[in-house]
Amino acid sequence: METGHRKALQQLARRELPGLYALARHLAGQDAEDLVQETLVRACRASGKLDDPGAGPRWLRAILTNVWRDRLRARGRRPDELPVDEPEHFSLYATLVEEDPLPYSDTLHVDVLGTFSAQDVHLVLQRLPDHERAPVVLRYVEGFDTYEIAAMLELPLGTVLSQLHRGRQRFERALWECAEESGLLEQPTHGTAVAAGRGRR
Amino acid sequence: MSVPPGCREAVRRLWDHLDRGLEPNHEQQLEQHLAFCRRCCGELEFVRELRTLLRTPTAASLPPDVHDRLDGVIDALGGDESLAGA
């Protein structure tokens, strides 16, 4: 491979390392470091194919997603062949409005979401099964469109759309469970509820 | 935690609406519903906030030791033929 390609890849990889690691953590949890490492090696083999330097960040994320997908398959799990248990329809908004012990406030729902840190969101996402978490992360955290996600995961578009739908439902439900476990709605004020709930546990 | 029956279709479509992924007739039905339903307008704003929450970058998630090891891998990309598969 040409030295110029390698130098460009090294620069790109250094710049994108935090973002790649964050995506790897969302997808693979504890295996994130290993996943990034294999991604870098695979990117090096393919770096001659990257013509547009501006596309580099997304190109690396696509490779990382491919590596993750291949690992899942190697463990005998195909993202599209897992049992489909249709979660009962769940609306976090409706739940918050109904379960709120305090007088209704127009800003309640925003206040509740404001108590979740980025780390909380990461932990909530970890509660989703792999095949639902991946489309949610790729769509809403990384900003890929559904066609790109279908290509990266090698799944039909319809499968991705239904996984995305179920994943969003489960994300809302998992946020609610997390709020309940933290004692969110038992607190007199919403603003400090999660931190206070954590302290008690 | 019930959604009123008349709102269920609208609620099911809020995320896709924000993704701009609805068929034109579904989009039209939803807009007509939102034009008179304050409840669903509230949920639409809520879903918008949820999407913003998901985009919040995870701060300081790359531990220094992991950074150093991965940086070493990047260094090796510069010259190691076995890594490059050449």
Ligand SMILES: [Zn+2]
């Ligand atoms: Zn409605």
